[in-house]
Amino acid sequence: GVPVDRGEVAALFGGAVPGSSAPVNILSGLSTPPGGRARVAGEDLTTMSARPRIDFRRHAVGFVFQQTSRNLLPFLTAADNVALPMAIARRSARAERARELLDLLGVADCAGRRPAQLSGGQQQRVAIATALANAPSVLLADEPTGELDEGHSAEVLDAMRDSAEQLGT
Numbered sequence: 001g002v003p004v005d006r007g008e009v010a011a012l013f014g015g016a017v018p019g020s021s022a023p024v025n026i027l028s029g030l031s032t033p034p035g036g037r038a039r040v041a042g043e044d045l046t047t048m049s050a051r052p053r054i055d056f057r058r059h060a061v062g063f064v065f066q067q068t069s070r071n072l073l074p075f076l077t078a079a080d081n082v083a084l085p086m087a088i089a090r091r092s093a094r095a096e097r098a099r100e101l102l103d104l105l106g107v108a109d110c111a112g113r114r115p116a117q118l119s120g121g122q123q124q125r126v127a128i129a130t131a132l133a134n135a136p137s138v139l140l141a142d143e144p145t146g147e148l149d150e151g152h153s154a155e156v157l158d159a160m161r162d163s164a165e166q167l168g169t
Helices: 022-027 050-059 078-088 094-104 120-132 150-167
Strands: 061-064 138-141
Touching: 022 138, 050 061, 061 120, 078 094, 078 120, 094 120, 094 150, 120 138, 120 150, 138 150
Parallel strands: 061 138
Antiparallel strands: none
């Protein structure tokens, strides 16, 4: 295995083939590994049962999908999308944390807008803030810039790198 330290960014590269999202799905706890070992944030995903897997996904990992439409609920504002995972986890100071994360990711001015009112790059940065809401140990992303142009892709990747360094994710 390849260890990844806090604040470090690592990437898996492969061709655009069916099943290429499988490693990220396994590392995020969305899928069960078919064999071998998968350890993330000190947890062995190969032996984890259903309830601990839910807790793992809720607290240990944040996840950003390639499709911007899968990351955010369209009827909530950016701030409400970021606050939602904290509400599910019953965390306090949700509005304050949402503002901090939106500011960290450079989209504080978008807090009151719904996803349809945001550019693709803004949507992905709000999605990153949402994924970081519960202070996960690990932030995983499956081609988070696949739907973006080159300029917005660079902005999103920079935002991910900066937030990982600043938050120790």
